[in-house]
Amino acid sequence: MKYLIFAYALITYALFGVVFVWIAAFLHNVGDLRGPASRPAVDAALINLALILLFGVVHSVMARPAFKRVWTRIIPPAAERATYVLQSSLLLGLIIWQWQPIPAVIWQVEGPAVWIFFAASALGAVIILVATFLLGHFEFVGLSQAWHNLRGTPTPPATFRTPMLYRIVRHPLQFGLLIIMVATPVMTLGHLIFVLAMALYIAIGLRFEERALLREFGAAYAAYQRDVPMLIPNPFRRSRGSVRGAP
Incomplete structure (x- = not known):
């Protein structure tokens, strides 16, 4: 079972990497990934909002400590984080796969100026990756928990740290996501709906996360x-x- 859990964590990590690249390509519409409009704008917007709502509800519920306590009675605790990463990857993949384009252009930048947007998007990706490594990238994706389970050693408890980016902003990962979502030389109405809906989800999700961190770390947080x-x-x-909770 220990080897199966570790293999499971490796597979979910690989899928996470694929979806991370896929979502970046989706946001920049690489190779016309989103395609032409196939539905009326109102219908397309409702479908897109439903997809993001599904992602947001599942993502948020599975992150709550109360759900984790029940969930880890069903699945091994060492596989809990990898399963969380798996559902995030699958639901993001579903959004990309079923996204309904609304190609009306809000803004379009051409010429050398497009490289400013590409550079900003790359910066956002770097911020995301650095943020995960600063607090334990392999713990963030569930590999660390599976590895400790494989070795028969306890997973280290969460500690407070504020390395580098975390001294500038409490949630640099989400900040990087916002940069990636907005930094596009061609902003369509469909893309704008994605940005606004995801930004709203991030704002709501962070409120719940902050409450959990306050309960866990008290006055320090x-x-x-x-x-x-x-x-x-x-x-x-x-x-x-000077302090920050591990992911």
């Missing part, structure tokens, strides 16, 4: 909240944060 912006960095604000 409350001090961190006062000192460091939640989502958008403030370059004029001095950060004194």
Whole structure:
């Protein structure tokens, strides 16, 4: 069973990597990935919002401690995080696969200026990857838990740290996501709906996550909240944060 859990975690990690690249290609419509419009705009918007709602509800429910306590009575605790990553990857893949294009153009940048958008998008991707590695990339994707289970050693408990990016913004991963979503030289109405719906989900999801972190880490996290912006960095604000919970 231990080897199966570790193999399962490896497979989910590989799928996560594929979907990460796929979503980046989707957002930039590489090779006309989204295709032409096939439905009336209102119908397309409703389908797209339903897809994002499905992702948001499942993603949020599975992240709640109460759900995890019940869920880990059904599946091995060492596979819980990998399963969370799996459902995220599958539902993001479903969004890309079933997305209904609404190609009305909001803005379109051409010429050398497009490289500014591509550079910003690349920066967002780097911020996301760096943010996961700063707090334990392999724990974030569920490999660390499966590895400790394979070796028969306990998974280290969550600790408070604020390395590098976490001294600038409390949630750099989500900040990077926002950059990737917005940094496109061609913004269509369909893309804008994706951005606004996902941004709303991120804002709501972070409120729940922050409540959980406050319950877990108490006054230390409350001090961190006062000192460091939640989502958008403030370059004029001095950060004194020193703690942060592991993902």
